[in-house]
Amino acid sequence: MAEAPAELLLMVVLICGWAATFARGELSSSVSDTLQGVNEQGPYLGIVVPNSFEMSPLLQSSSFTVDELLPHLDISGRRFRFGRLENKKVIIVMTGLSMLNAGVTTELLVTLFKVEGVLHYGIAGNANPDLEIGDVTIPRYWAHSGLWNWQRFGDGPNQELSLESNGDYTRKIGYLNISSFNVNHTKNGYLQDNLLNNIWYQPEEVFPVDGTPEQRQHAFWVHVDLHYLSVSQKVKELKLEQCVNSTLCLPRAPVVAMVDRAVSANVFLDNSAYRTFLHTKFNVSTIDMETAAVALICQELRVPFIAFRSLSDLAGGGSALSNEASEFTALASQNAVLVLIKFVSLL
Numbered sequence: 001m002a003e004a005p006a007e008l009l010l011m012v013v014l015i016c017g018w019a020a021t022f023a024r025g026e027l028s029s030s031v032s033d034t035l036q037g038v039n040e041q042g043p044y045l046g047i048v049v050p051n052s053f054e055m056s057p058l059l060q061s062s063s064f065t066v067d068e069l070l071p072h073l074d075i076s077g078r079r080f081r082f083g084r085l086e087n088k089k090v091i092i093v094m095t096g097l098s099m100l101n102a103g104v105t106t107e108l109l110v111t112l113f114k115v116e117g118v119l120h121y122g123i124a125g126n127a128n129p130d131l132e133i134g135d136v137t138i139p140r141y142w143a144h145s146g147l148w149n150w151q152r153f154g155d156g157p158n159q160e161l162s163l164e165s166n167g168d169y170t171r172k173i174g175y176l177n178i179s180s181f182n183v184n185h186t187k188n189g190y191l192q193d194n195l196l197n198n199i200w201y202q203p204e205e206v207f208p209v210d211g212t213p214e215q216r217q218h219a220f221w222v223h224v225d226l227h228y229l230s231v232s233q234k235v236k237e238l239k240l241e242q243c244v245n246s247t248l249c250l251p252r253a254p255v256v257a258m259v260d261r262a263v264s265a266n267v268f269l270d271n272s273a274y275r276t277f278l279h280t281k282f283n284v285s286t287i288d289m290e291t292a293a294v295a296l297i298c299q300e301l302r303v304p305f306i307a308f309r310s311l312s313d314l315a316g317g318g319s320a321l322s323n324e325a326s327e328f329t330a331l332a333s334q335n336a337v338l339v340l341i342k343f344v345s346l347l
Contacts, residue, residue, distance in 0.1 A: 027075070034073060035112060038082070042114030045344065046303075047085070047092045048106055050122045050290045053329065055094050057337040058085075063345075075112065078105055086345040091115065095290060098266050099144065102290035106297040117228065117304035120294045121340045123325070123332040124262070125315030127275045128285035133328050134240060134254030136310045136339045137286045138232050139262035141221040144204055144292040145278065146265030151175075151198040161200060173220055174281055175200040181273050209301050221261070222295040225304035228343075232306060233258065235342050240335045248327065254310075254335055259285035262309065264292035271316040287315050308343070310336035 027035070049055040058064060059081070067082035074080075081092040091113055095105040109115060126133065149161050149169045157177075161169045179194035203220035211217060236256045243249035261284050269275060269287050278284040291307045298305035312332035313325040325332075 031073070031075065034070070038070065038073070039114040042089065043116035044082075044089045044091045044113060045085070045347075046106075046109045046113065046115040046118045047090050047340070048102070048109065048118055048120045048294055049092065049094050050097065050102065050288075052094060054122045054333045054336065055092065057334050058092065058340065061085075061337060061341060063341045064090075076104075076108060078108060080109070080113070086341060088344050088347065090344075095294075098289055099146070099264060099293040100266075103293035103297050106294045107301075110297065110301050110303050115303060117225065117306075118294065118298050119228075119340060119343070120291055120305070120307040121336040122288065122290065122309060123312040123329055123336065124291075124309035125269050125275070125287040125313050125325075126285070126311040126317070127279040127287050127315055128259065129279075129317075131257055131259075131285060131311060132250065132252060132254065133311050133313065133324055134242065134250045134331055134335055136240065136254065136256050136308055136335050137259045137262065138229070138235075138256065138306070138308055138339075139224070139259050139286055140229065141223055141261045142292045142295040142307065143221050143261070143263050143282075144265065144296065145201060145263035145282075145284075146267060147202040147204060149200040149202055150196075151200060153193070153195050153197045155197065157198065169200065169202055170218075171200055173201040173203065176277060176281075181277075204296055206296060206300050208299070219296060219299060222292065222299050224295070224306040228304055228306035231346050232308075232343055234346050235339055238339060238342050240338060241331050244327065244331050250328075250331075256339055257285075262286035262288070262291065262307075264288050264290055269315045270313075273316075275315040275317050286311070306343075308336050308339045310339070 064085050065083050070082050072079050072081045078093055083090060093105055093109055095102040163169055176199040178196040179191055182192055182194055203218040205216040206219045207216060238256055240254040242253045261282055263278060263284050266289060286309050288309055295305055310332035312328050318324055
């Protein structure tokens with residue numbers, strides 16, 4: 001068999017090298033050049049959205065205009081969309097489901113682009129009996145409620161957790177005693193033990209951009225930006241959608257609600273007991289699967305942040321037949337977009 005020409009071998013090597021570089025996720029020179037041009041036109045408001053059905057009402061809104069010269073830029077499996085919202089320069093990006101996707105996407109947005117602040121919106125579960133489906137919540141604090149130290153059976157609340165003395169874990173935040181939710185939870189008047197024992201909630205390890213590298217700090221409740229929170233107070237009188245169609249309407253007109261606390265975890269919550277526990281234990285109103293990750297990244301990188309979450313269901317606290325999100329997701333998404341647009345117009 002004849003040997004391949006040297007030029008052909010060189011071309012194969014170059015192509016393989018390019019493919020390997022692309023596979024590793026490194027930015028090509030053309031993308032780097034595009035980023036530089038984009039950032040020279042900044043700063044932008046970054047808008048982070050979990051899913052396509054939540055993003056569609058924003059892209060279809062008359063308040064949003066696409067940048068004709070550069071509609072979008074694809075990086076690391078994410079599409080960063082450029083345009084103006086209420087005449088503000090924005091970059092819109094969809095994260096996908098879960099804390100990991102939300103954190104990675106927000107990190108890419110804030111580190112690659114010249115972003116002055118991050119606005120996050122979407123639907124959520126409702127843990128607050130004073131609120132209704134369709135309401136849009138603006139929480140002051142967000143926490144990741146899915147980082148636990150699951151205590152071994154036999155150990156009680158007064159006993160030190162494994163590795164607690166090293167500073168890895170803490171009992172300061174609180175715990176869930178699973179035996180409190182046993183079907184037959186008492187025996188001779190006393191709480192009956194459950195083999196699952198106790199779950200202790202833990203703060204995230206964070207490494208702020210202005211801190212010492214590899215020197216961890218801890219964060220549980222992350223406060224939204226105070227200026228953004230002040231501006232959002234002016235959105236409270238906004239009229240929201242009440243009906244899905246002519247036959248399916250909510251019992252009252254939805255409202256914009258300033259609430260104290262909200263949590264996120266990689267859990268779709270459709271359980272009445274846990275919903276009640278979160279509200280009672282932590283004064284939680286809003287439950288979702290992404291926002292705390294966005295909040296934590298913005299805290300680490302010192303970028304202003306706020307989130308608007310519209311309530312699509314009662315997180316298991318409603319009908320025993322089905323979750324309400326199947327009926328009210330579209331309405332909740334639309335209401336979240338209405339609040340976002342109004343907020344941007346006030347900045």
